[in-house]
Amino acid sequence: MSTGTQSPRDFTYIKPRKRRLSEYEAVSCYTQPDPNVFDRQGWYLLTFEGRAAWRSESTRLQHPHWFDFRDPSGLWQRTYVRLQAEQERAIERSVEDAALAGIFRDFDAVWLNEIIGIHYRAWSFFEYGLFRAFSRAQREALADTIGNALCFEAVDRIRHAQSTVLYLMELEASVEGFKDNSGKEHWLNDPVYQPLRALVEALMATEDWAELAFAVNLIIDPIVSEIGVSRMIRHHAPHHGDPITPSIILTTERDRRRNRAWTEELVRMTTVDVPAAGHNREVMQIWCDHWRPAAIAAAKAFSPVFNRVAPRAPSFEDELAAACDAQADIITALGLVNRNGV
Amino acid sequence: MRNSIEAHNRVKDFDWEPSYVAKPNWYPTKYKIPAKTKDPFRHLVREYLSMEEEKDNREYGSMEDALARGQASAKAEPRWMEIMKAVLPIINFGEYAAMKSTGQLIETIENAELRQGYLAQMLDEVRHTHQEAYLVRYFAKHAADPEGFAQGFKLRGTNLFNRAGRAAFETFFVGDPIEGALNLQVVAETAYTNPIFVALTELSASNGDQVTPSVFLSIQSDESRHMANGYSTLAAVVSNPDNLPALQIDFDRAFWRQHAFIDPFMGAVWDYFQANRTSSYIEKWREWIDGDWIGSYIERLAPFGLKVPRDYAAASERTPWLGHTAAMVAFGAWPLNFWRFDPLTPADMEWMELKYPGWYGFYGKFWDEYRRRCDPRNGELALSLFPSMPPLCRVCQMPCVFPRPDISTCRIKEYGGKRHAFCSSACESFFDQEPHRYLGYSTFYELFDGYDLADYIIENGLLRADGKTLIAQPWLDMERMWTIDDIRACRYEIRNPLRNGE
Numbered sequence: 001m002s003t004g005t006q007s008p009r010d011f012t013y014i015k016p017r018k019r020r021l022s023e024y025e026a027v028s029c030y031t032q033p034d035p036n037v038f039d040r041q042g043w044y045l046l047t048f049e050g051r052a053a054w055r056s057e058s059t060r061l062q063h064p065h066w067f068d069f070r071d072p073s074g075l076w077q078r079t080y081v082r083l084q085a086e087q088e089r090a091i092e093r094s095v096e097d098a099a100l101a102g103i104f105r106d107f108d109a110v111w112l113n114e115i116i117g118i119h120y121r122a123w124s125f126f127e128y129g130l131f132r133a134f135s136r137a138q139r140e141a142l143a144d145t146i147g148n149a150l151c152f153e154a155v156d157r158i159r160h161a162q163s164t165v166l167y168l169m170e171l172e173a174s175v176e177g178f179k180d181n182s183g184k185e186h187w188l189n190d191p192v193y194q195p196l197r198a199l200v201e202a203l204m205a206t207e208d209w210a211e212l213a214f215a216v217n218l219i220i221d222p223i224v225s226e227i228g229v230s231r232m233i234r235h236h237a238p239h240h241g242d243p244i245t246p247s248i249i250l251t252t253e254r255d256r257r258r259n260r261a262w263t264e265e266l267v268r269m270t271t272v273d274v275p276a277a278g279h280n281r282e283v284m285q286i287w288c289d290h291w292r293p294a295a296i297a298a299a300k301a302f303s304p305v306f307n308r309v310a311p312r313a314p315s316f317e318d319e320l321a322a323a324c325d326a327q328a329d330i331i332t333a334l335g336l337v338n339r340n341g342v
Numbered sequence: 343m344r345n346s347i348e349a350h351n352r353v354k355d356f357d358w359e360p361s362y363v364a365k366p367n368w369y370p371t372k373y374k375i376p377a378k379t380k381d382p383f384r385h386l387v388r389e390y391l392s393m394e395e396e397k398d399n400r401e402y403g404s405m406e407d408a409l410a411r412g413q414a415s416a417k418a419e420p421r422w423m424e425i426m427k428a429v430l431p432i433i434n435f436g437e438y439a440a441m442k443s444t445g446q447l448i449e450t451i452e453n454a455e456l457r458q459g460y461l462a463q464m465l466d467e468v469r470h471t472h473q474e475a476y477l478v479r480y481f482a483k484h485a486a487d488p489e490g491f492a493q494g495f496k497l498r499g500t501n502l503f504n505r506a507g508r509a510a511f512e513t514f515f516v517g518d519p520i521e522g523a524l525n526l527q528v529v530a531e532t533a534y535t536n537p538i539f540v541a542l543t544e545l546s547a548s549n550g551d552q553v554t555p556s557v558f559l560s561i562q563s564d565e566s567r568h569m570a571n572g573y574s575t576l577a578a579v580v581s582n583p584d585n586l587p588a589l590q591i592d593f594d595r596a597f598w599r600q601h602a603f604i605d606p607f608m609g610a611v612w613d614y615f616q617a618n619r620t621s622s623y624i625e626k627w628r629e630w631i632d633g634d635w636i637g638s639y640i641e642r643l644a645p646f647g648l649k650v651p652r653d654y655a656a657a658s659e660r661t662p663w664l665g666h667t668a669a670m671v672a673f674g675a676w677p678l679n680f681w682r683f684d685p686l687t688p689a690d691m692e693w694m695e696l697k698y699p700g701w702y703g704f705y706g707k708f709w710d711e712y713r714r715r716c717d718p719r720n721g722e723l724a725l726s727l728f729p730s731m732p733p734l735c736r737v738c739q740m741p742c743v744f745p746r747p748d749i750s751t752c753r754i755k756e757y758g759g760k761r762h763a764f765c766s767s768a769c770e771s772f773f774d775q776e777p778h779r780y781l782g783y784s785t786f787y788e789l790f791d792g793y794d795l796a797d798y799i800i801e802n803g804l805l806r807a808d809g810k811t812l813i814a815q816p817w818l819d820m821e822r823m824w825t826i827d828d829i830r831a832c833r834y835e836i837r838n839p840l841r842n843g844e
Contacts, residue, residue: 010482135445
């Protein structure tokens with residue numbers, strides 16, 4: 001080569017987060033076109049209603065360059081699929097081993113029929129609703145790195161929903177008399193799940209993709225999933241002869257931690273060193289004020305179920321207060337305020 | 343899995359009608375889709391993940407191991423490798439647009455069976471986006487000349503053909519979600535992924551590029567599922583006769599929008615960038631598009647009232663010439679691109695005449711003259727062989743010179759106080775149906791009219807690392823490359839051919 005200087009052998013137009021460009025950054029960054037970046041001419045097609053491919057008003061947050069976002073997990077398709085394939089294999093194996101060892105027959109009857117058969121199964125509809133909400137959100141996000149994080153979260157949620165169904169099929173096959181046939185009915189009509197259903201329907205109708213991530217990953221999961229799944233099922237399962245469900249739930253908690261981390265990163269990115277930091281903080285404060293009471297209401301409705309599971313201390317109120325305190329810490333660490341207590 | 347049929351039935355029973363908060367209609371569709379249809383995708387997420395993980399391991403494993411150690415990419419034919427600089431960033435946007443398209447379909451189409459297929463396709467499209475970006479970076483690291491690979495995603499935004507590719511693939515997700523599915527799944531994936539991802543791999547391999555086939559064939563193993571998505575979507579649409587009038591109009595438009603970009607572009611890639619010659623593009627077109635797609639796929643839907651696309655006969659008649667005309671424009675306008683060109687040799691020209699009888703009469707003189715203008719010492723740009731730069735189609739962004747310059751179907755009309763060019767009566771008719779959909783951008787000439795070519799090159803980042811030599815070159819000779827000074831000495835001005843009634 002006789003160009004005189006060394007030719008670049010990497011994507012030098014991407015500003016790496018660390019010293020060297022990561023594989024994640026190389027395959028993700030600038031795969032989404034943008035007229036304010038490299039696509040000066042704008043959008044070549046509008047919808048019949050007149051909207052373009054992407055619109056800055058798809059979120060109320062403002063940022064001069066959304067493409068700066070990096071998911072702290074650094075997952076791209078290959079590493080994401082590998083992670084989830086491993087998690088699903090782990091579930092499949094432990095459920096298979098438990099069935100062969102006869103462990104499912106040790107579940108106490110109330111636990112099996114009411115907590116796993118109804119409560120945990122009803123939960124799968126919540127996850128499914130989030131799958132639909134996040135699938136749409138990924139369509140609208142204003143940068144590839146954000147769209148990918150939203151897309152992976154959509155797949156997390158459908159994975160959780162489907163793996164619950166498969167688990168209950170295995171229970172049906174192992175425990176005589178157990179039938180997975182009433183989860184949907186409870187989801188639709190049982191007063192315990194109506195605030196949760198109202199909450200997910202509101203999320204499915206939330207247009208702002210950043211608001212969806214903020215509400216779910218920083219407010220609703222830390223309170224509602226924490227109480228309804230982690231504290232109620234994962235924590236108490238061993239006391240009811242169930243060592244298996246916690247291992248399934250732990251895979252969803254791994255996903256939740258990742259989703260919380262990328263959303264915290266999104267908050268930091270929009271509230272530190274950007275011209276609209278003040279505006280963004282105000283918007284997120286409004287989201288906080290709006291979603292926290294709904295999350296707490298959804299969690300409070302689980303109280304009768306909780307009391308069937310754990311009549312002994314700690315009380316439901318203590319558990320909810322602890323979850324709300326932990327969630328409040330997430331929010332205050334990001335420079336926002338919790339104005340709606342338990 | 344103890345009972346997989348039962349499992350599939352149960353995972354499709356998640357939907358409910360929201361009663362607390364009404365579902366907004368974010369992506370309006372004029373189509374009525376039945377709530378229950380056949381399932382195009384009988385895989386659970388668990389099975390899907392394990393299947394894709396295994397495919398990823400095979401593909402990336404071979405790229406990282408044997409192919410890298412054997413320096414496969416550095417040894418490939420340079421003529422072939424150069425055009426991959428253009429092809430990959432274009433296709434990559436198609437995949438990314440497809441990811442957005444499936445997000446819209448998941449949101450809009452209230453049918454649990456179809457949604458199973460869409461959800462896997464959504465993650466597939468992320469897969470393909472990342473596979474292709476990975477391949478571009480792999481080539482940047484391993485190819486003999488990395489310039490153009492390293493900057494492709496940056497430079498595609500202002501590139502003549504990449505812009506047209508973006509225009510074609512925006513149809514996947516900018517509009518009625520079903521119209522998007524027609525463009526993406528029914529036309530682009532079902533008609534065109536076989537020529538792109540299967541047939542092109544033969545060409546890659548015969549030109550020494552062993553890496554592209556390992557990526558493309560892995561992609562194509564997902565595409566067959568997407569074709570099933572397209573077929574099931576289409577079958578669901580035609581099952582309601584009320585949908586037919588709108589469907590035919592959208593289908594006609596989808597076919598032409600994909601054809602208007604893909605056939606000229608792929609024709610040029612195919613016939614002008616293979617060094618070790620195999621088949622011609624038109625042979626593949628007759629086999630895959632005419633035979634398989636029209637002949638078996640589309641005609642199977644005839645009993646339901648779906649007709650062959652309105653402009654199919656015109657497309658079939660003009661396709662033999664499209665690649666040659668596109669190649670002439672691309673080679674002629676070489677300084678505006680970000681890859682190198684290898685002029686046709688006398689043996690190539692014989693092959694052209696053999697595969698496309700009459701070729702020399704239309705294009706031969708251009709090539710004789712082009713070769714002479716490759717050497718910068720002669721100081722003549724191939725661009726000066728054309729009376730002017732071509733107008734670009736308001737709808738498809740392709741140059742208005744097709745099918746051949748001597749029988750160009752270019753047309754110009756006034757609308758909203760401006761003159762607009764169209765490459766064909768079909769593109770003009772789409773504009774007439776919905777002009778506002780095509781008026782949301784600045785045209786190439788609105789941005790660059792009056793620019794000296796050298797300034798255009800500098801402003802658009804088309805120089806190599808030394809800051810002087812062009813990334814693009816009209817030939818593969820690395821000892822005699824064009825510099826920005828050579829270009830400036832030619833004093834070529836970019837002029838809008840529609841300027842002031844010219």
